[in-house]
Amino acid sequence: MENIFKAYDIRGKVGSELSDEVLEKIGKAFADFLPNEGTVAVGRDMRPDSKNLAENLIKGLVSQGRDVIDIGEVTSDMIYFATGSLKLAGGAMITASHNPGEYNGIKLCREEAKPIGEESGLFDIRDAVISSSFKASPKTGTVRKKDVGEAWVEHVLNFIDSSSLRPLKIAVDAGNGMAGKIFPEIEPYLPFEVEEMYFELDGTFPNHIANPLEEKNIVDIKKKIKDMSLDAGIAFDGDGDRAVLIDEKGEALSGTVMTALLSEYFLKKSPGSTILYNAICGLAAKDTIEKNGGKAFRTRVGHSFIKSDMRKYGAIFAGEHSGHYYFKDNFMADSGLIAAIIGLYILSSSKVPLSKLVEPFRKAYFNIQETNFEIEDKSTIISKLADELKEYPQNNLDGLTVNFDGGWINVRPSNTEPLIRLNAEANKKELLNKFVDKVNLIINKNI
Numbered sequence: 120m121e122n123i124f125k126a127y128d129i130r131g132k133v134g135s136e137l138s139d140e141v142l143e144k145i146g147k148a149f150a151d152f153l154p155n156e157g158t159v160a161v162g163r164d165m166r167p168d169s170k171n172l173a174e175n176l177i178k179g180l181v182s183q184g185r186d187v188i189d190i191g192e193v194t195s196d197m198i199y200f201a202t203g204s205l206k207l208a209g210g211a212m213i214t215a216s217h218n219p220g221e222y223n224g225i226k227l228c229r230e231e232a233k234p235i236g237e238e239s240g241l242f243d244i245r246d247a248v249i250s251s252s253f254k255a256s257p258k259t260g261t262v263r264k265k266d267v268g269e270a271w272v273e274h275v276l277n278f279i280d281s282s283s284l285r286p287l288k289i290a291v292d293a294g295n296g297m298a299g300k301i302f303p304e305i306e307p308y309l310p311f312e313v314e315e316m317y318f319e320l321d322g323t324f325p326n327h328i329a330n331p332l333e334e335k336n337i338v339d340i341k342k343k344i345k346d347m348s349l350d351a352g353i354a355f356d357g358d359g360d361r362a363v364l365i366d367e368k369g370e371a372l373s374g375t376v377m378t379a380l381l382s383e384y385f386l387k388k389s390p391g392s393t394i395l396y397n398a399i400c401g402l403a404a405k406d407t408i409e410k411n412g413g414k415a416f417r418t419r420v421g422h423s424f425i426k427s428d429m430r431k432y433g434a435i436f437a438g439e440h441s442g443h444y445y446f447k448d449n450f451m452a453d454s455g456l457i458a459a460i461i462g463l464y465i466l467s468s469s470k471v472p473l474s475k476l477v478e479p480f481r482k483a484y485f486n487i488q489e490t491n492f493e494i495e496d497k498s499t500i501i502s503k504l505a506d507e508l509k510e511y512p513q514n515n516l517d518g519l520t521v522n523f524d525g526g527w528i529n530v531r532p533s534n535t536e537p538l539i540r541l542n543a544e545a546n547k548k549e550l551l552n553k554f555v556d557k558v559n560l561i562i563n564k565n566i
Contacts, residue, residue: 124245126237126534130224133168137223139175146179148247151254155230157208160201164297164358165212166322173213181260189264194275194297194359196438196454197233201267203450214358217330220323232450236423272305275457279464290314290352292340294329295321298355329357341369351473353459361442362455364462366473375401378438379480385436386411395437398517399529401543403480419517426451485545487552492562497532497539503565525550
C-alpha cells in the first residue's frame with residue numbers, strides 16, 4: 120500500500136493497489152488531515168473505475184463528518200478552481216492523468232487549492248491509512264452535487280479579452296480525456312472553427328495515450344493541422360491540466376517556449392512582476408522574463424514546490440518545461456485550458472503565424488530531449504558527476520545543475536522511479552553535444 124503514495128499524488132493499479140477499502144481509508148485520513156473545518160470537493164476523470172473510486176473516497180470523507188460537493192466528471196484544474204472559488208476546506212480529484220488505463224489515482228489539495236505532496240502532508244495521510252488511525256467523528260457528513268462548468272468557463276475567459284478575438288481555424292485533440300467534455304463548453308464563446316479529435320470520453324485510450332509530451336501521441340493532430348492548413352492545434356493530457364500548443368507547421372511549442380510566450384503576455388499586463396521557471400526550463404524563459412522587465416526566479420521541478428514559491432515570491436505566473444503552467448489569479452494552480460486560451464489569444468492578436476511568433480524563443484538555444492538512466496544508487500552517481508565536473512559552477516536546487524559558458528546540464532533523481540533524468544542546453548550545437556557526451560561517459564562508467 121505504501122508505494123501508491125508518490126511525491127505529488129497517489130497512483131496505482133486499480134483493484135490490486137487501489138481497492139474500495141483503500142479509497143475509503145484515504146477519504147477518512149484526508150478528512151482528518153485537512154487543517155480547516157468545512158466542505159470538500161470531489162471530482163473524477165473518465166476512466167471506467169473512477170466513479171466507483173470517487174464513491175468510496177466520499178464514503179470515507181462523510182464518515183469523518185465532512186460534507187462533500189460532488190462536481191462529477193471534470194478536468195483536474197477544475198477541482199482546484201472549485202476548492203478556491205467556493206472557499207472549501209479541500210479538494211480531491213480521481214485521476215491517473217496520462218497513465219495507461221489500468222492505473223488510477225488521486226490528486227489532493229487543501230484550502231485555497233494549496234497542494235498536498237510529500238513535504239506538505241501526503242505522507243501523513245499515508246501513515247494514517249497504513250495504521251488505520253482515524254479520529255472519532257460525532258456526525259456523518261452530507262453529499263450534494265454541483266456543476267461548476269459554467270463558472271469555470273467564465274473564469275478562464277477572464278484571462279483574455281474575448282471580445283477582441285479574431286477567427287482562427289484550430290484542431291483540438293482531447294485524447295479521449297476530460298478536455299473532450301470541457302472544451303465544447305468554451306467553444307461557443309470563441310470565434311474559432313474547431314476540428315475536434317477524440318472528444319469521446321474513454322479511459323481505455325483507444326486512439327493514443329493522452330500524453331502530448333510524447334511525439335507519437337501528437338502525430339494525428341500534426342497531420343490534421345498540415346492537411347487542413349489550420350492556424351494551430353491544442354493537444355491535452357488525460358485529466359486536462361496540461362495542454363501543448365502546436366503551430367501551423369505542426370511543430371509543438373515546448374514548455375520553455377510556452378513559458379516565454381506567456382511571460383511576455385503577463386509582463387505587458389503587469390510590468391515588473393515576478394515570474395517563476397523550473398530548474399529544467401531553458402534559458403529562453405529566463406531571458407524573456409528579464410528582457411521584458413520582470414523578476415525571474417528558478418524553482419524546483421514539481422507543482423507543490425512551485426505553488427509554494429509563487430506564494431513566497433508573490434509571482435504572477437510560473438511555467439514548467441513539462442507543460443504545467445500556474446497562474447496567480449487561478450489560486451496559484453496550474454491549468455492547461457487557461458494556458459491554451461491565452462496562447463490562442465496571443466496568436467489572434469498577432470499579424471504573424473504562430474511559428475513566426477515563437478521563432479525568437481526557439482532559435483536562442485539548442486537542447487536535448489530529457490534522457491533517463493535506470494540507476495538504483497542515484498545519489499552516488501550525482502556525487503560522482505559533481506566531483507568530475509567540479510571545475511564548473513554548480514548548484515543543488517534540484518539535483519545537480521552544472522553551468523558552463525554558453526549553457527547548462529541538470530541531472531536530477533526521479534521521485535518515483537529508480538531513474539536519474541538528464542536535461543541540457545547550450546547556445547551552440549557542438550557545445551551541447553560536447554557536454555552531453557561528457558556526462559553520458561561519466562554516468563555509464565559508474566553504473
